[in-house]
Amino acid sequence: MRRLLLPTLALTLLLAGCKGRTQAPEEGMDVVPEALTDSVAIQKAAQALPEEPVMDIVTSMGTIKVRLFKDTPRHRDNFVMLALSGYYDNLMFHRVIDGFMIQGGDPISRDTLRVDSWGQGGPGYTLPAEILDADGNPLHRHKKGALAAARRGNLANPFKESSGSQFYLVQNPDNCVHLDGEYTVFGETVAGFNVIDKIAATPADRYDRPLTAVVIYSVRPDEEMNKIEEKTPDSE
Numbered sequence: 001m002r003r004l005l006l007p008t009l010a011l012t013l014l015l016a017g018c019k020g021r022t023q024a025p026e027e028g029m030d031v032v033p034e035a036l037t038d039s040v041a042i043q044k045a046a047q048a049l050p051e052e053p054v055m056d057i058v059t060s061m062g063t064i065k066v067r068l069f070k071d072t073p074r075h076r077d078n079f080v081m082l083a084l085s086g087y088y089d090n091l092m093f094h095r096v097i098d099g100f101m102i103q104g105g106d107p108i109s110r111d112t113l114r115v116d117s118w119g120q121g122g123p124g125y126t127l128p129a130e131i132l133d134a135d136g137n138p139l140h141r142h143k144k145g146a147l148a149a150a151r152r153g154n155l156a157n158p159f160k161e162s163s164g165s166q167f168y169l170v171q172n173p174d175n176c177v178h179l180d181g182e183y184t185v186f187g188e189t190v191a192g193f194n195v196i197d198k199i200a201a202t203p204a205d206r207y208d209r210p211l212t213a214v215v216i217y218s219v220r221p222d223e224e225m226n227k228i229e230e231k232t233p234d235s236e
Contacts, residue, residue, distance in 0.1 A: 033218060035084065035085055035086025035218075036084045036085060037086070042084045043081075045084050045221075046077065046080045046081055046084060049080065049221055049226055050226055050229035051070040052067050052068060052069060052070050052229060053068055053080060053221055053222075053226055054066065054067050054221070054222040054225035054229060055067075055068065055079070055083060055219055055220065055221055055222060056218075056219065056220055056222045057088075057192075057219050058216070058218045058220070059093070059195065059199065059215060059217060060213070060214055060215040060217065061195055061199050061202075061214060062192060062194070062195035063192055063195065064145075064169065064189055064191070064192035064195050065190050065191040065192055065225065066145075066169075066187045066188065066189050066190065067187055067188055067190050068080070068147075068187040069139075069140065069185075069186055069187055069188070071130075071139055072130040072139065072140075072184060072186035072187075073130075074127050074128060075149055075162065075184055075186035076186055076187075078127055078164065079167070079219075080221075082123070082165055082219075083218075083219035083221075084220070084221075086218070087123070087165060088218065088219040089216070089218050090110055090215060090216070090217065091104055091105060091106065091109050091110060091216045092104060092106075092109035092110075092213055092215060092216065093199055093210065093214040093216065094106055094109040094118040094119055094209060094210075095118075095119060095168075095207075096199055096200050096202050096208060096209075096210050096214065097171075097200065097204075098171070098201050099171065099172045099200070100171060100175050100176065100200070101168045101169060101170050101171050101176060101200070102169050102171060102196060102200050102214075103150060103166065103167070103168040103169075104167065104168075104216055105122075105150070105163070105165040105166035105167045106119055106120070106121040106165070106166055107122070107123070108120060108121035109121070118209060119166075121165075121166075122163050122164045122165050122166060123164040123165050125164045126151075126161040126162060126163065126164055127149065127161060127162040127164060127184075128159070128161060128162075129159060129160040129161060129184055130184045130186065131160060131181060131182070131183065131184050131185075132181065137181075138180045138181040138185075140185035140188075141173075141185065142170045142173055142176035142177065142180055142183075142185060143170065143188070144170060144171070144173050144189070144193065145169060145170060145188055145189025145190075145193055145196060146169070146170040146176075146185045146188055146189070147167060147169055147186060147187030147188060147189065148167065148168055148170070148183045148184060148185045148186065149162035149163055149166070149167055149183060149186060150162070150163045150166035150167060150183075151163055151183060160182065160183070160184075162184050169189065169196050170196075171196050171197060171200040172200075190225070199214050202214055
């Protein structure tokens with residue numbers, strides 16, 4: 001990865017907010033990899049990745065592997081650096097709708113005493129939309145497993161800027177067609193579609209919050225798949 005667009009100040013603030021947040025996964029789960037806590041180390045680790053890196057979203061219900069798109073570089077780079085800094089560690093999928101999508105990435109979701117505020121948090125910045133190509137057509141569509149950025153509605157957000165950290169994964173593309181051209185899709189699932197289905201099927205309350213916690217233990221680069229990605233012609 002050769003373009004790292006998250007400002008140094010924003011990265012410093014992220015690191016300050018992520019320190020001390022560790023939680024061992026349940027017995028039988030993969031060990032959560034260590035987060036990086038140095039901005040220079042994060043930059044170097046991100047630069048070592050292929051242009052379309054594969055990231056492992058390790059959850060309490062299994063692992064979802066997603067490939068990030070090179071034609072949405074701001075969202076790609078932001079997601080990678082949040083992941084490397086440990087920002088996503090121990091957050092919840094705070095909104096699940098069977099037959100639609102699953103949503104996570106809100107730092108407030110670590111705090112079970114602030115359940116009523118889940119879905120309102122972020123890193124303190126937004127990202128410019130990366131939705132359309134030069135001809136005005138959607139760069140990517142909401143297919144099964146599409147990874148997209150959440151955002152505020154059009155009235156408060158006419159330029160469709162994305163949340164700095166909240167994302168969602170499409171579970172049923174038939175019910176997400178209306179989102180094409182409206183939200184930035186910046187990745188796709190390459191493995192773990194069944195995990196998306198399991199999470200989406202989790203019983204939820206009337207606010208779509210899971211009745212049983214669905215934890216994101218970590219988001220980190222997939223070492224094996226990224227080695228393969230590095231060897232492809234497009235990433236040279």
